[in-house]
Amino acid sequence: xxxxxxxxxxxxxxxxxxxxxxxxxxxxxxxxxxxxxxxxxxxxxxxxxxxxxxxxxxxxxxxxxxxxxxxxxxxxxxxxxxxxxxxxxxxxxxxxxxxxxxxxxxxxxxxxxxxxxxxxxxxxxxxxxxxxxxxxxxxxxxxxxxxxxxxxxxxxxxxxxxxxxxxxxxxxxxxxxxxxxxxxxxxxxxxxxxxxxxxxxxxxxxxxxxxxxxxxxxxxxxxxx
Ligand SMILES: O=C(O)COP(=O)(O)O
Ligand SMILES: [Mg+2]
Numbered sequence: 001x002x003x004x005x006x007x008x009x010x011x012x013x014x015x016x017x018x019x020x021x022x023x024x025x026x027x028x029x030x031x032x033x034x035x036x037x038x039x040x041x042x043x044x045x046x047x048x049x050x051x052x053x054x055x056x057x058x059x060x061x062x063x064x065x066x067x068x069x070x071x072x073x074x075x076x077x078x079x080x081x082x083x084x085x086x087x088x089x090x091x092x093x094x095x096x097x098x099x100x101x102x103x104x105x106x107x108x109x110x111x112x113x114x115x116x117x118x119x120x121x122x123x124x125x126x127x128x129x130x131x132x133x134x135x136x137x138x139x140x141x142x143x144x145x146x147x148x149x150x151x152x153x154x155x156x157x158x159x160x161x162x163x164x165x166x167x168x169x170x171x172x173x174x175x176x177x178x179x180x181x182x183x184x185x186x187x188x189x190x191x192x193x194x195x196x197x198x199x200x201x202x203x204x205x206x207x208x209x210x211x212x213x214x215x216x217x218x219x220x221x222x223x224x225x
Pocket of ligand 1: 015
């Protein structure tokens with residue numbers, strides 16, 4: 001039995017863990033930062049579980065998980081991380097299978113597309129450019145575009161405003177509870193990919209409208225409105 005299709009005019013995509021596999025660059029920058037701060041390196045899998053609520057949160061967790069750090073030290077660590085991440089951003093990043101086909105198909109359906117990420121804008125825009133994804137998006141809302149980030153629904157409403165599409169006619173595609181909660185708060189359907197970063201939470205325990213093992217699966221869940 002086929003699942004119901006959502007009538008949509010816009011699709012909002014999460015970035016890290018949904019469009020792009022960025023974990024190696026994030027982990028490299030985190031471990032370069034930890035070394036410079038005189039701390040031990042952390043395993044990739046642990047850093048993986050820290051990604052989702054933006055860079056300040058990632059750095060804080062790297063500095064404080066099973067360790068102690070003062071606020072001044074954390075603030076300094078964020079500056080160090082950003083310096084390293086600017087140099088490695090995109091170096092080992094890959095576009096997930098099916099993403100380009102999905103974006104192409106949605107564009108051919110005349111859907112408006114946006115990228116809504118918790119990654120800071122200074123890293124989001126050059127990364128989209130480097131990966132060749134910039135032309136697909138009519139709007140990009142980053143983690144520091146507004147004073148709030150996902151799971152606050154304001155970032156999704158902002159993306160819809162920029163696209164000129166009412167929020168209930170947009171679909172969110174993400175990989176974590178931050179995406180699902182933001183979509184629910186904004187009154188839009190949400191599909192989650194199973195291959196991304198969900199802060200150590202099994203993705204099938206997150207309330208959503210469906211799971212995607214590959215992005216192209218979203219094409220079976222939408223109808224142009
Ligand atoms: O920067 C993060 O922590 C996560 O970014 P995302 O919202 O694109 O998954
Ligand atoms: Mg993500």
